[in-house]
Structure formats: structure tokens, C-alpha cells
Amino acid sequence: MSETKFTPRVFSGIQPTNHLQLGNYLGAVKRFVEMQNSGIETIYCIVDLHAITVWQEPADLQRATRELAAGYIASGLDPEKSILFNQSQVAEHAQLGWIFNCVARMGWMNRMTQFKDKAGKDREKASVGLFSYPTLMAADILLYHTTHVPVGEDQKQHLELTRDIAAKFNNDFGVDFFPITEPVIEGVATRVMSLRDGSKKMSKSDPSDMSRINMTDDADTIAKKIRKAKTDPDPLPDHLDGLADRPEARNLVNIYAALSEATPQAVVTQFAGKQFGDFKPALADLAVAKLAPIANEMDRLMQDPAEIDRILAHGATRAHAIAAPILEKTYKIVGMVR
Numbered sequence: 001m002s003e004t005k006f007t008p009r010v011f012s013g014i015q016p017t018n019h020l021q022l023g024n025y026l027g028a029v030k031r032f033v034e035m036q037n038s039g040i041e042t043i044y045c046i047v048d049l050h051a052i053t054v055w056q057e058p059a060d061l062q063r064a065t066r067e068l069a070a071g072y073i074a075s076g077l078d079p080e081k082s083i084l085f086n087q088s089q090v091a092e093h094a095q096l097g098w099i100f101n102c103v104a105r106m107g108w109m110n111r112m113t114q115f116k117d118k119a120g121k122d123r124e125k126a127s128v129g130l131f132s133y134p135t136l137m138a139a140d141i142l143l144y145h146t147t148h149v150p151v152g153e154d155q156k157q158h159l160e161l162t163r164d165i166a167a168k169f170n171n172d173f174g175v176d177f178f179p180i181t182e183p184v185i186e187g188v189a190t191r192v193m194s195l196r197d198g199s200k201k202m203s204k205s206d207p208s209d210m211s212r213i214n215m216t217d218d219a220d221t222i223a224k225k226i227r228k229a230k231t232d233p234d235p236l237p238d239h240l241d242g243l244a245d246r247p248e249a250r251n252l253v254n255i256y257a258a259l260s261e262a263t264p265q266a267v268v269t270q271f272a273g274k275q276f277g278d279f280k281p282a283l284a285d286l287a288v289a290k291l292a293p294i295a296n297e298m299d300r301l302m303q304d305p306a307e308i309d310r311i312l313a314h315g316a317t318r319a320h321a322i323a324a325p326i327l328e329k330t331y332k333i334v335g336m337v338r
Contacts, residue, residue, distance in 0.1 A: 002263075006179040010035055011086065013045035013137075016064040017056070018204035020071040021215040022291070023192035026258045031150050033076040043144055043319060044072060049093065049136065053129040054118070062148040064306045066071040067298070071215050073121050074297035083322075085315030087140065092323040099330060105266035108161060138162040142178045143323045150184045157193050159183050159184070173333050192255060195229040198247025216299070219292040223284040226252075231276040238272035240265050249276075256283050259290045 014020075014028060015265075019064075036042045046068050051061060065086050072084055087093050109115075115131050116123075139160050141149055151159050159181065166178035177192075194200045194211040201280065202212045213225055230248045243250040257264045271279050301308060331338055 003231050004176045006145050006147050008040045008042065008147050009144055010040055010150065010184070011043045011045065011141050011144050011147050012150050013047040013140055014068060015051045016046050016048055016068045016086070020062065020068055020215040020281060021202060021204055022215070022255070023202035024073060024204075025215055025291075026192050026255070026295075028150065029072060029075045029274055032072070032082070035150070036078060036082045039201050040148070041149065043322075044084050045079065045140060046084075047137075047318075048115060049087045050133055053127055057282050065312075066305050067302060069217070069312055070093050070243040070301035071294070071297045071310050073301060073312050074294045075215075077165075079311045081277070082236055083315050083318045084274065084311065085319050086312050087157070088321055089312065089316035090319045092143055092320070093136065096327055096330060097136040099334060100138050100142075100165050100169075100316075101132060101137040102215075102240075103172070104161070108164060111157075112161070113157060119148075129306050132156045135159050135165070141181055142166055143326055144181055145175065145326060146181050147179050148182050148184050158182060175333055178331065179332060192258075193247065194252040195225060197230065198249075198251045199277070200263045202332055212286065214290065215291065217272050217291070217297050218295060219288045222291055225288055227280055228283040229280070234315075235273050236271045236279060238268060243268070252279070252283060253277075257284060267328070278324075283301040 012028065012032060013100055014024060020029070032042065032044055046065055048061065048065055051064075060226060061227070069084065069086070077084060089259075101250065110129065112134055114134075115126070118126075118130060120126075137158050138161060141159075142165070149159055150163075163180050166180055170176055192202045194202050194206060195213070196206075196208055196211040200206075200211075206212060210225055210228060213222055217225070231252065232246055232249055234246070234249075236249065237252070243253060253264050253267050257267045260267070271282070328338065
């Protein structure tokens with residue numbers, strides 16, 4: 001069996017639930033924008049089918065889908081350079097997801113820690129989709145013969161499952177059809193923590209709005225949240241080692257580094273010996289300068305939902321053109337009469 005040469009292609013997706021926040025921007029969207037200029041084909045998907053693994057109010061889901069699209073575009077994603085669409089418009093995702101349900105093994109699925117975390121103690125009431133969505137995630141990725149996926153630490157296990165599914169499919173059918181996708185983990189603030197608790201990841205689901213910076217926050221709100229962010233009484237050190245046991249301080253330094261395109265070490269060197277009374281205003285000014293224009297542009301885009309829908313439909317057409325032949329070949333390999 002000769003080894004197939006796959007065209008380099010990046011795929012990633014974000015669920016349209018609640019508001020896009022700083023952690024999503026620094027850990028994902030900002031990287032997506034940078035990747036679209038790398039010469040590699042980039043496909044970015046709003047994974048609305050994944051969103052409904054837990055209950056979503058239909059009107060809220062529509063708003064969140066459009067808002068996330070607006071966030072991508074306002075952050076600099078060019079819908080002509082990259083393919084931007086929502087998952088449910090490309091039926092091949094669900095179709096390949098079923099094939100992969102039949103490739104994946106129950107033992108693999110039972111090891112997925114995110115289901116245990118999200119389902120909580122009463123797993124019997126969780127949806128089947130919440131249990132099986134990692135196979136749909138594998139389909140999202142492999143439907144485009146994706147070679148690279150930007151992932152956070154919390155999604156590494158799902159990418160490992162994707163690699164297992166691709167390897168098992170290829171082995172079962174004696175083909176070299178699906179690539180063994182590689183993770184891309186980079187950036188100084190790929191894991192942005194809560195502004196109220198440096199040990200917890202910044203989250204859209206945190207009940208305290210002060211724990212996060214939403215990408216829709218205006219300049220005054222951004223500055224207020226940074227001023228009130230939890231810190232400690234000690235000055236900033238001159239070396240990163242001095243932040244080892246100071247999670248809130250380390251988080252703010254990482255955010256400053258990511259927004260300023262600097263290293264965390266460069267930030268602590270710049271502010272060595274300064275108290276947070278000096279550092280926080282500087283971080284607030286930087287955050288407002290970088291994020292407020294995005295919020296303003298998102299607001300403008302959301303005034304014209306029909307244009308957002310047109311952009312997503314155009315992206316779906318382009319995605320379908322790649323996905324359809326790959327699904328068709330998959331069906332033939334499996335033995336479906338076409």
C-alpha cells in the first residue's frame with residue numbers, strides 16, 4: 001500500500017454557545033487569522049451540530065451562530081482566503097459521522113473524559129449525542145483530509161481519537177485514505193484563565209461575567225474587568241520563575257504578552273518591580289486598543305444578519321465541494337452501492 005501525499009490543510013471549529021470571549025480569541029481565533037496567510041488552505045467551521053448535544057434555545061442558537069461568524073470576520077478572518085461556514089449546512093459531516101460511529105469502539109468512547117465532566121453525576125439523562133460527539137468531531141476533521149488541527153489541551157484527547165479512527169479505517173479496508181492528523185499547539189496564551197480565579201480556565205459558562213472579557217464588551221467594560229481582576233500584593237518579578245506560584249499574576253502577564261505579540265519573559269522584564277497598580281492600567285489600555293475595534297465591528301456586522309448568512313452559505317458551498325468527493329469515495333471503500 002503506497003503512502004498517500006495529502007495536501008496541507010488546516011481545519012478547526014468552535015461551538016456557537018454563549019458569547020465569544022478572550023480565551024477563544026487568543027487561544028483560537030487570533031491563530032486562525034494568522035494561519036490564513038501561511039499559504040496552507042484553512043477551513044473554519046461553526047460547529048452548530050455539536051452545540052445541540054445539550055439543550056439550546058433555537059433563537060439563541062441562531063444568534064450565537066451569527067455572532068461567532070461576526071467575531072471571526074471582525075478579528076480579521078477573510079471569508080475569501082479561508083472557508084468559513086456553519087456545520088449543519090454541509091450534510092456530509094453527519095453522514096461521515098455515522099460511518100465513524102461504526103469504526104470507533106465503545107472502549108475508546110468510554111475513555112473520553114469530557115463526557116464524564118459534562119454529563120456530571122446523572123449520566124443516564126445525558127444525550128446520546130454528548131457521548132458520541134467525538135466521532136462527529138473526527139468526521140469534521142477527516143471529511144476534508146485535514147493534515148493539521150489547532151487544538152487546546154482540553155481537545156488533545158479528541159484529536160487522538162480522530163487519529164485512532166483514521167488508522168483503524170485505513171487498516172480495516174486496506175487503504176491509505178484518511179490522513180493521521182497532526183495537532184498544532186502554540187502561543188503564549190493558548191490557555192487563558194479566569195480573571196477571578198487563576199486556576200480555572202476562562203469560560204463562557206462561568207456564572208460571573210467579571211471572570212471573562214467577552215469579545216462584545218465595550219472599552220469601558222474591558223477596562224473595568226481588568227482593573228478588578230484578582231491579583232496578589234507582590235510586585236512583578238524580573239523572571240518568569242517568580243510567577244510559578246502566582247496563577248493570577250501569571251495569567252495577566254500571559255494576556256499582555258499575547259495581545260502585544262511579545263513573550264511573557266519580555267513582559268516581566270518590562271514591568272519588573274512594578275505593582276499591579278501600574279501594570280493593570282497598562283494592560284487595560286492595551287486590551288482596549290486591541291479588542292474594542294473588534295467589538296465595534298462585530299456590532300456593525302450583527303446589524304445585517306442577511307449578509308452574515310450569505311457569507312456562511314458561500315463558505316458552505318466551498319466546503320461541500322471538498323467534502324462531497326471524499327464522502328463519496330468513503331462510501332465506495334466501505335461497500336455502499338452508489
